[in-house]
Amino acid sequence: QVQLQESGPGLVKPSETLSLTCTVSGGSVTSYYWSWIRQPPGRGLEWIGLVYNNGNTNYNPSLKSRVTISVDTSKNQFSLKLSSVTAADTAVYYCARRKGNGGDDYFDYWGQGTLVTVSS
């Protein structure tokens, strides 16, 4: 059974960089594509981006200038960095596995989510 677990600071100061890691167990990060998705409190879901198993990335244009997603195959982890954060970046951040290809794909496994608050 695949499991994903987010980790990282729960509080980040404005203008600093948010850094989160997702540890994958029960499967290999080299076998699928991996995404970050966030949800501001009381609101809907926003896709942040994904990293392919070859390390290539695809980001949401709305965040592209501030986002870096990378994969560490030696640790079976992938990571999110979001720079120059503001209060608008306060959200529950989820990591998820993307299964499928060519449009016929979906997020089938999700981490439990981690709340990141941006505040001084």
Add this chain to the structure above:
Amino acid sequence: DIQMTQSPSSLSASVGDRVTITCRASQSIGRYLNWYQQKPGKAPNLLIYATSILQSGVPSRFSGSESGTDFTLTISSLQPEDFATYYCQQSYSTPFTFGPGTKVHIK
């Protein structure tokens, strides 16, 4: 970006009711539409992918269909554990986008 809308934004229903939620895409997305269920404080859970394919382990009372750019999630007989928020998501193109959600309340 492909915009996703959902209707209604919320609904009240009783156990045993048939419930229908509609999702509309701003352009054609073929069959590339997924449905998720989210309960408070929990991660979304995949229910249906590619419009109508039931994810493994999901009860058969959930079903999905489409007509043009309109997609429908149907719960044939609402159960107590189905009270949650439901999101549609298009996987036709990036950036992947979600609908705003439909919250199903207990009547």
